[in-house]
Amino acid sequence: MxxxxxxxxxxxxxxxxxxxxxxxxxxxxxxxxxxxxxxxxxxxxxxxxNAVARSLKSRRTHQVAFAMADVGNPAYLAMLRQIQPVLKSAGYRLVLHSTDAVVADEIDVLHSLGERYVDGLIMSPLRVTEQHLELLASARAPVVIIGSVPEGTPVDNVRADSRTGVKLAVDHLHRLGRRTIGMVNGPTDTVPGAVRGAAYREALEDLGLPYDEELVEIGDFYRAEGGRAVAALLRRRPDLDALMCANDLIALGALDVLRAAGRRVPDDVAVAGMDDTDLAAASWPSLTSVSLGSAERGKAAAELLLDRLRNGDREPRRVTVPPRLAVRASTTGEKPAPSRPPGAERGSP
Amino acid sequence: MxxxxxxxxxxxxxxxxxxxxxxxxxxxxxxxxxxxxxxxxxxxxxxxxNAVARSLKSRRTHQVAFAMADVGNPAYLAMLRQIQPVLKSAGYRLVLHSTDAVVADEIDVLHSLGERYVDGLIMSPLRVTEQHLELLASARAPVVIIGSVPEGTPVDNVRADSRTGVKLAVDHLHRLGRRTIGMVNGPTDTVPGAVRGAAYREALEDLGLPYDEELVEIGDFYRAEGGRAVAALLRRRPDLDALMCANDLIALGALDVLRAAGRRVPDDVAVAGMDDTDLAAASWPSLTSVSLGSAERGKAAAELLLDRLRNGDREPRRVTVPPRLAVRASTTGEKPAPSRPPGAERGSP
DNA sequence: GCGTACTCAGTAAACGTTTACAGACATCTT
DNA sequence: AAGATGTCTGTAAACGTTTACTGAGTACGC
Missing domain, CATH: 1.10.260.40 (lambda repressor-like DNA-binding domains)
Known part of the structure; x- marks a missing residue:
């Protein structure tokens, strides 16, 4: 040494x-x-x-940061897995920031861009606050935001479309002949909760189905809470024949409770989840789920950033990634072809 | 800007x-x-x-790299999730390298330590080759290896104990009264495959059970291949009453096939997996699985590295993390208390 | 009132590169 | 053969910090 x-x-x-x-x-x-x-x-x-001396002189670090709440969240993980190879093949290293859902930490990360230890940043903030916007406007390095920012914010921006996503799933359930479609949502004071709740209502209306408050139950975005919500819903409306769940964990909770109640899935009740995580393919029955394109969003973000690093002053660009419905056994009952899940490496270290 | x-x-x-x-x-x-x-x-x-100028002068970058095959692999992810906060609270940033299971990439990473863009490295190599050892001996920054290195290699080292892990699971099956315990392994030319196969044999011998080659089937570490292997095993030995699977994916494949064959789990056949991934808790029935302590290994590695960064020339240290058996429904049939899986963040970006 | 000790601030050199500039030498043109 | 052109190399200045050294000024003791 x-x-x-x-x-x-x-x-x-x-x-x-x-x-x-x-x-x-x-x-x-x-x-x-x-x-x-x-x-x-x-x-x-x-x-x-020596990379450090090089960077000092050339004013390029060949590093890019990715900041999100928690790598453990499959959605962020999917982004990361796409971002990494794109950056790598362009000769950039990846600096990872987990902000643990703490807004102050996100602000810190934005601030730290002034230290110039990275050439750019990809950030997927929980919520975009006033402070975010201020810092984004004066950021000392290019930033790409995955999520929604107000019109006119001077950064590249990649977003999902969960509204259309919910519609895809509800339409799918409707096409299968289901007419009493319940919704199990997370708290509506969160952005995804609010959007998905509204989208469910719109989707029903588009189909000419009545919106019935009794068919909606709010829990939280976790398995156990999801299960409890489903149990309550089931008590109130034993006649429901489909469940739109606001994410995959809730849907797994739904499967638990339906099984315990002796309801067959999908024969008696069809279940659709959202996010299309690894868990969706692993569960039994495997779970029909709406992918919001986390992987695509990650890839798009990385490409936008690289493009901007080459061409500093083009107009900010916005990319919207369309959702996609992954149909599996929990709605159609077909046996899915078992396939190697994306995260599955050989062996285990 | x-x-x-x-x-x-x-x-x-x-x-x-x-x-x-x-x-x-x-x-x-x-x-x-x-x-x-x-x-x-x-x-x-x-x-x-300016962090770069600072680093140049102070010869400290306050960055640490973590290199593994693929973040998508739950084991590596678990490590990462522990490593990140430990480093963060010590004021270090995390640079992530995915080597995609390519040995040359690992070598590159070791080589790139000479660029001095990080103060240290945590690496979980697939296999430790001669070239690894050479580079480790002359590494330009402290390295902690997660995995096995030969005695005397001058690096800190954290390892799992899958041999004891297999024994834990086999003993557990035996204690439940199972006597015809099959093994579904991955290829035995991989390190985990070889170790787990041998450990299975030893565990049986320790229990005074005969080792019967007919009860062993080799597939690969994926769900579909695991399922195929189980199907073959089942045809050959319809009398088996338990399955030791070399990882969770294989175990999921086993559940698929057993269900299709009309065998009840665990009543007819008890199933144990290995690695204790998120999937184990999510599957149905939930999967008894041996945790090899990825999270603990990550934490230990980060702490070893930090310690060495403070105290450059202490003796290399070795930490072995003991395995732990997570008992779930696939062996005992008890209803597990549904709980929030570790990777589950609220909402979805 | 003068030497000593102390506190604080400025000058300049380093860290390891890249690069503008100028100089040395060779090759060509006429 | 002399000037013009071209190719290659070395010198030195940057990049933005940290820090050893020096010196200015103040406070103190006798």
């Missing part, structure tokens, strides 16, 4: 100036003879360029 | 030298008057210290 060689070391060894060494290492036109001497010296010494 | 202020800007504004600015910013003893002037100037200008 001795102090590594620098271009000065090489210059001495090769009997040339540090400028020549630098030129050779950067492939600038140099006499063959010099190239050989420098290369030889560099090889012998096991020289590796 | 204009060029940010530097200590020179501040120095001019405050009418002091850059040395004084630096001293104030670093809290070195300074006259109150000067402190005030510098602070005021810094505030007005919205100054943020």
């Amino acid at each position: 001795a102090d590594g060689p620098t271009i000065t070391t090489i210059a001495e060894r090769a009997g040339v100036s540090i400028a020549s060494v630098s030129r050779v290492l950067n492939g600038l036109p140099t006499r063959q003879d010099t190239v050989r001497k420098v290369m030889a010296a560099a090889d012998e010494l096991g020289y590796v360029r | 204009a060029d940010g202020p530097t200590i020179t800007t501040i120095a001019e504004r405050a009418g002091v030298s850059i040395a004084s600015v630096s001293r104030v910013l670093n809290g070195l003893p300074t006259r109150q008057d000067t402190v005030r002037k510098v602070m005021a100037a810094a505030d007005e200008l919205g100054y943020v210290r």
Whole structure:
């Protein structure tokens, strides 16, 4: 772990100036003879360029940050898994920030852009506050936001469309002949809760079905709470024949409770979830779920950022990723072809 | 996005030298008057210290890299989720490398330590080759390996104990009265495959049960392949009453096939998996599984690294994390208390 | 009133690169 | 053969910090 060689070391060894060494290492036109001497010296010494000094001079770190609430959340994970290879193949390293759903931490990250330890940032904030907007407007590096920002915010922006997503699922249930479609939502004071609740109502109206408050139950976005909500719903409306669940965890809770109540899925009650996580494919019956395109959003965000890093002052761009319905056994009862889930590496370390 | 202020800007504004600015910013003893002037100037200008210049001078980047095959793999993800907060609270940023199971990429990462863009590295290699060992011996920054390295390798090392893990599960099945315990393994030319296969045999012998090759089937570490292997096993030995699966995906495949064959789990056949991933709790019936302590290993690795960064030349240390059996319905049939899975964040971005 | 000790601030050198500039030498043109 | 052109190299200045060293000014003791 001795102090590594620098271009000065090489210059001495090769009997040339540090400028020549630098030129050779950067492939600038140099006499063959010099190239050989420098290369030889560099090889012998096991020289590796110091990235920090390089960054200081070139004002490029070749690092990009990705900030989200929690890597454990499958949606963020899906983004990460797309972002990483895109950046890597463009020669950027990835700095990961977990903000733990703490707004102050997000603000910190935005602030820290001033430290210039990254060339750009991809951020998926929980909520965009006034403070976010201020910092975004004066950010010291390009930022791409995954999520919604107000019209006119000077950053690239990638968003999902959960409204259409809910509609896809409700339409699907309707097409299967279901007419008494319940909704199990998370708290409506959250952005996804509010949007999905409203979208459910709209979807019903578009289909000419009545909106019945009795068919809606609010729990939370977790399995157990979802299950409890479904139990309540089932007590109130034993006649329901389909459930639109606001995310996959709620849907798993629904499966638990329906099974305990002796209702067959999908024969008696069809169940649709949302987010299309790994769990959807793993559960039994496997879960029909709306993908909001986390992976695509991640990819789009990375590409937007790279594009901006090349071309600093183009207009901010907005990309909306369309949702997609993954149909599985919990609505159609068909046996799904078992396939290797995306996150499944061979063996286990 | 204009060029940010530097200590020179501040120095001019405050009418002091850059040395004084630096001293104030670093809290070195300074006259109150000067402190005030510098602070005021810094505030007005919205100054943020340039991390790159700082690193160059101080030879510390306050970054640490974590390199593994694929974040999508739940085991690595569990490590990451522990590593991140430990580093963060110690003031380090996390640089993430996905090596995609490509050995050359791992080597690259080790090599790139010479660039000095991080202060240390946590790596969970697939296999440790000769080249790994060479590079580890001459690494330009402290490295912690999660996995096994030969005795005497000069790095800190954290390892799991899947041998004991298999024994835990087999003993558990035996205690439940099962005597015809099959094993569904992955390829035995992988390290986990080989170790788990041997451990299964040992566990049986320890219990005084005969080792019967007919009860062992080799597939691969995925759901579909696992299912196929189980189907073959079941045809050969319809009398088996328990299955030890080399990972959770195989176990899920087993559940699929057993269900299709009309065998009840656990009444007819008890099933145990390995790795205790999120999927184990989500499946139905929920899956008894051996946790190899990925989370603990991640935490231990991060702590070892931090410790070494503080104290560069202590003896290399080795930590072994004991396995733990998570008992669920697939062996005991008890209804598990539904709980919020660890990766479940509220809402979905 | 003068030497000593102390506190604080400024100058300048470093960290390891990249790069503008100028100089040395070779090659070509006429 | 002399000037013009071109190719390659070295010198030195940056990038934005931190910090050793020096020196100015103040306080104190005698």
